[in-house]
Amino acid sequence: MRSNLPTDLEIDKINSFTEQAELCQSLTHPFRLKILHLLKNGEKNVSDLENQTKRSQPFISQHLRVLREKGAVKTRREKNVVYYSLANPKILEICKIIADIIKTKQSSSK
Amino acid sequence: MRSNLPTDLEIDKINSFTEQAELCQSLTHPFRLKILHLLKNGEKNVSDLENQTKRSQPFISQHLRVLREKGAVKTRREKNVVYYSLANPKILEICKIIADIIKTKQSSSK
DNA sequence: AATTTATATACGACAATTCATATATTCTTT
DNA sequence: AAAGAATATATGAATTGTCGTATATAAATT
Numbered sequence: 001m002r003s004n005l006p007t008d009l010e011i012d013k014i015n016s017f018t019e020q021a022e023l024c025q026s027l028t029h030p031f032r033l034k035i036l037h038l039l040k041n042g043e044k045n046v047s048d049l050e051n052q053t054k055r056s057q058p059f060i061s062q063h064l065r066v067l068r069e070k071g072a073v074k075t076r077r078e079k080n081v082v083y084y085s086l087a088n089p090k091i092l093e094i095c096k097i098i099a100d101i102i103k104t105k106q107s108s109s110k
Numbered sequence: 111m112r113s114n115l116p117t118d119l120e121i122d123k124i125n126s127f128t129e130q131a132e133l134c135q136s137l138t139h140p141f142r143l144k145i146l147h148l149l150k151n152g153e154k155n156v157s158d159l160e161n162q163t164k165r166s167q168p169f170i171s172q173h174l175r176v177l178r179e180k181g182a183v184k185t186r187r188e189k190n191v192v193y194y195s196l197a198n199p200k201i202l203e204i205c206k207i208i209a210d211i212i213k214t215k216q217s218s219s220k
Numbered sequence: 221a222a223t224t225t226a227t228a229t230a231c232g233a234c235a236a237t238t239c240a241t242a243t244a245t246t247c248t249t250t
Numbered sequence: 251a252a253a254g255a256a257t258a259t260a261t262g263a264a265t266t267g268t269c270g271t272a273t274a275t276a277a278a279t280t
Contacts, residue, residue: 016216017140017147020208024143027134029268030127037127046227059269061228066267071215080226080277090207097200097207098130105181106126139238156257169239171258176237190247190256222280229274237266244259250252 026070027094031055032063036086036095039073043085136180137204141165142173146196146205149183153195 026032031053038044038052049060064084067073074087086092136142141163148154148162159170174194177183184197196202 016209016212017143019212020143020205021138021140023208023211024134024137025267028131028138030131033127033130033134047225056270057227058229058271062269065228071211082227088211090211094204094207095130097204098133099126101133101181101198101200102126102129135237157255166240167257168241168259172239175258192257224277224279226277227275229272231270231272233269235266235268238264240261240263242259242261245257247254247256249254 022070023072026067026072027098029063029066031059032067032072033095035060035063035067035084036072036091039084039086040092043076043083045081045083047081049084132180133182136177136182137208139173139176141169142177142182143205145170145173145177145194146182146201149194149196150202153186153193155191155193157191159194 027036034053035049038049044052046057046060046064049064050057053060064073068075068084071087072091073084076083076085137146144163145159148159154162156167156170156174159174160167163170174183178185178194181197182201183194186193186195
């Protein structure tokens with residue numbers, strides 16, 4: 001009979017490293033971090049982001065898609081305007097800690 | 111004369127989104143998250159990780175390299191053994207929040 | 221119905237990542 | 251000095267990510 005102890009593979013599944021890694025993927029592009037930064041104070045539509053970042057509309061939409069697919073942002077449609085907002089306030093905490101790590105690294109090596 | 115207000119590009123530099131994105135890159139692979147998980151309770155050398163994960167030595171070394179290059183872990187050499195440990199305790203906080211986000215997502219969609 | 225506005229997707233070239241296999245380096249022991 | 255142990259790097263094939271350009275969709279307005 002099979003042991004009750006979970007296998008290594010099952011442990012990995014419980015820890016869901018794969019899903020965690022996917023969420024992290026959304027944070028691996030400077031522009032996507034910038035979008036999250038801009039969403040700190042509430043939802044924005046694509047035109048808002050276009051005005052504030054001066055990047056092309058497809059460029060923005062493509063990165064928004066990654067953020068949504070990986071679960072970092074969510075959307076709300078009103079008429080023909082799509083509003084993007086953070087999917088989870090904890091995303092902000094992550095951004096804060098990451099910024100903090102980089103900041104202290106720089107000030108200590110300065 | 112030039113304005114004192116920082117340009118958008120300078121704001122991005124101040125926010126160092128590029129460096130933040132690079133740090134995040136280290137967290138985008140399940141196996142690297144697993145390594146960080148294994149380093150929670152203190153430093154480990156490559157053979158330790160080999161025993162605990164059953165993956166090939168080059169596979170492990172390659173991922174350790176990414177973690178080190180992106181600044182997530184640091185190394186200490188003693189004789190011909192290299193010990194890896196978390197570069198910053200805040201890395202653990204990030205892992206914890208990410209795991210938490212995934213966990214609550216799953217339990218709420220259940 | 222035609223046009224405009226807001227957003228999304230398709231495509232393709234290019235760059236970057238992953239991972240196995242093979243080999244190199246570095247230190248220790250014999 | 252030779253062999254062994256621990257770790258790192260090189261190479262290359264396959265996969266994935268990036269981003270500009272062009273096009274599609276969907277709702278609103280004329």
